[in-house]
Amino acid sequence: MPVPIPRQRAIPAAESGQAQGAFSPGSPSGEATGGPAGAAPAPHAATTPVDSTTNLTLLVIEDDPAGSLSVPEMLDAAGKPIRIRTARNLTEAERLLTDDVHCILLDLALPAPGRAATESDDELTTLKHVLRLAPRHAVLALTASGDAERGAEAVRVGAQDYLFRDELDGRLLSRAIRYAVERKRSDKAERRLTESRLRAQENARLERGLLPTPLLEGSSLRFAARYRPGRSRALLGGDFYDTVRTPDGTVHAMIGDVCGHGPDEAALGVELRIAWRALTFAGLCGDELLSTLQQVLEHERENDEIFATLCTVDIAPDGRRAGLCLAGHPSPLISRPGRPAELLPYENGGPALGLLHGARWPRRQVELGGEWSLMLYTDGLIEGHIGEGKERLGQDGMVDLVRRRLAEGLTGEELLRATVNEVRDLNGGELTDDVAVLLLDRTP
Secondary structure (H helix, E strand, C coil): CEEECCCCCCCCHHHHCCCCCEECCCCHHHCEECCCCCCCCCCCCCCCCCCCCCCCEEEEECCCCCCCCEEECCECCCCCECEEEEECCHHHHHHHCCCCCCEEEEECCCCCCCCCCCCCCCCCHHHHHHHHHCCCCEEEEEECCCCHHHHHHHHHHCCCEEEEHHHCCHHHHHHHHHHHHHHHHHHHHHHHHHHHHHHHHHHHHHHHHHCCCCECCCCCCEEEEEEECCCCCCCCCCEEEEEEECCCCCEEEEEEEECCCCHHHHHHHHHHHHHHHHHHHCCCCHHHHHHHHHHHHHHHCCCCCCCEEEEEEEECCCCCEEEEEEECCCCCEEEECCEEEEECCCCCCECCECCCCCCCCCCEEEECCCCEEEEEECHHHCCCECCCCCCECHHHHHHHHHHHHHHCCCCHHHHHHHHHHHHHHHHCCCCCCCEEEEEEEECC
C-alpha cells in the first residue's frame, strides 16, 4: 500500500553517503548530526553503476505542505527494496545527491530558487536547475494528472520520463525508475560512442595533414614510411614528414617533431609541413627555408617554450648528391651496397626551430652514390629503453639494428616494419613517444 513520504526520515550513513553521522528527525531539513561541523557534501560527479548487488536509490524532491504526495513501496528487478530519500528544496537535494543515488523524482510544482510558486514565466526552471545540478543522473518529472503537455515538455528539456502525480503506483513507478536509469546509461554510452567517432575523425584529419601522400611523380626513387603514435595519447602527436619533387627534378624530403603531444602540437606540425611544402615549391631550401619556417613557428605557437626539430634533404636530379640541413634533429641513416649502414655527417647542424632568434642552419653537401637507401626518423625511434634498465637504444643501437635487418635482405616497408617492431619489443612494450620513419631508395 502507499506509504506517505516522511518529512524528517532518519537515513543510515551508508544510505546517505555520509561517512559520519546519521540524519536525525530532530535536525532541521534532515541535516546530518554527529559529523564534523561544516563537513563538505559527498561528491556527486557520477552515479554508482547498477548491477545485481546494488540497491537502487531514489531521491524525491518535492514540497507538499498538505502531505498528500505518497510514494509506494517498490522493488527493483532483483526483488530488492528501492531506497527512498526526500528533499523539500534544492539546497537539501544537493546535499543528499551522493554518488549512490541512481534516479531523481522531481515534483514540477516545486518553486525555483528565489521564485514564488505563482510565478510561471518558465514553468520548467526548477527542472533545468536540477538537470544542471545532476547532469549524470536519471530524472523523472512528476506533474499534475492530465497535464501530459507539461510532462512531454519536461522530457524534451532533458528528463528521462514523466509521471502523473495522482496515479503513482508501485509497479508503475519502479518500472519507470529502472527505465529512466537504463535510458540514462544508454544516453551516456551513445554520447561516448559519438565522442569516440569524433576523435577518430579528428585523428583522420590530423593524419592526412601530418602524414601526406608524397608527390614524387616522374622520380625513380622508391618511397616508404611508417608512423606509430605513443601509447599515452589517443590523438596523433607532433611528428610530421613530407616528400615532394620540384619541376627541376630535385626530390625534397623532410621529417620533423614538435615538442609536446596532443592536438595543439599536431596542428602546429601540420602547419609547418604545409609551409615547408609551399616554400619548397617556391624555390626555397637550406637556411632560407628553415629561417622562414622558424618565423611561422614563432607566430603560431602557444608559448615561447614550444620548439620543433627538423631534418631536410634535397636530392639532386641525378640522385647521386644531396644537401642536408639539421635543426636539432638526428642525422639520417644511409646504407649502400658493400658498405655498412652509417649516419650522414651531423657536425655543424643548427639549433631546433624556435630556440634562438636569428639562428642559422648551414646546408651540407653529401655524396650518396649510385645505389643507396636513406632513412629519416624522429627521436622516438632511438629513445626507447633496452630491457628493464634505464639504458636507451640510442643512435648506435639503431644503426646496429638496421644493419642486421639489411643483412637479412629486408627493404622498403618490410625494413621499416621490422625496425619499429624490434624497437618496441626492446622497450618491453609500446613506446612513450611517437615514431615516424621515412625511407627513400635509389636502385639503378
